[in-house]
Amino acid sequence: MIAKTHIAFASLLMVGCSVGILGRMPHIYEVAIAGxxxxxPDLDHPKSTLGRIVPYISIPLAKLFGHRGITHSLLMVGLVIWFLLTHPGEREWPVLPLVIGYLSHILGDLLTPSGVPLLWPVRKKFSLNLFKANGPMENLIFLACWAGVLYFIWVAMHRPGETWLQPLRESLxxxxxxxxxxxxxxxxxxxxTLVRALA
Structure with a gap:
């Protein structure tokens, strides 16, 4: 996925989690943080959106692990959660938006042919190969994500109840x-593949 779709996908998951699971409207800052x-995860690519902002982090990461290495793994998700929960600092970290946003990137890249090394340091990349990055399908997904965000906000604001949610549940x-x-x-x-890699 490209940057704009990652932001849209993360925003959709944040709003969907807040409305669908927690039963509340997300704060704007939570959606922004998730986005x-x-x-x-693309900090390991010096030419990525964040990589260009903090090259002093991105370049060493790229040299050590390459693009779509440890930063795109379940191990890193676990490390992020561990850090956020054990290093609260003066103010608590917005754990849910950060974790949802981070995990959304990995899920998004999992859908593309390039895949992600979910089980890093096992270097096998997993891919559902549903669409090519920056192609016509991704543009539709980008629009669908923002449509989904608007839908969940509409559900939360109007509180339509089971009658409105049932068609969505059936479609899902x-x-x-x-x-x-x-x-x-x-x-x-x-x-x-995993059995062979670990054998």
Missing amino acids: AAGLL WQWGQAQVIYSSGRLAEWVV
Whole structure:
């Protein structure tokens, strides 16, 4: 994914989590933090949006791990959570927006052909290969993410109840079933690859 789609995807997940799971409207700063955190894993790329802002961090990361290395792994997600929970400082970190934003980036890149090394230091990259980065499909996803953000905000503001949520749940259920069927073959390949890599 490119930067603008990562921001939109992170924002959608933040708003969806707040409204759909926590049952509250997210604060604007939470959505903004999640959107910014959606760019954090690309600090390992000096030409990325954040990499150009902090090259003194990005360049060493790129030399040590390369692009889409440790920063795109579940290990790094765990380290981020650990750091946020054990180093509160003077004020508590906005843990939920930061974690949602960071994780959204990894999920977004998982959908592209390049994939991500979820199990780093195992260097095998996992990919659902659903669309190419910066292609026509990604442009549609970008628009769909912001449409989703508006939908969740509309749901929260109007509180329409079960009548309005039921069509969304049915659509998500059908989409989920289709994704499970599509991904089952790839999941089997990942398991075989992981077993071989660890053998």
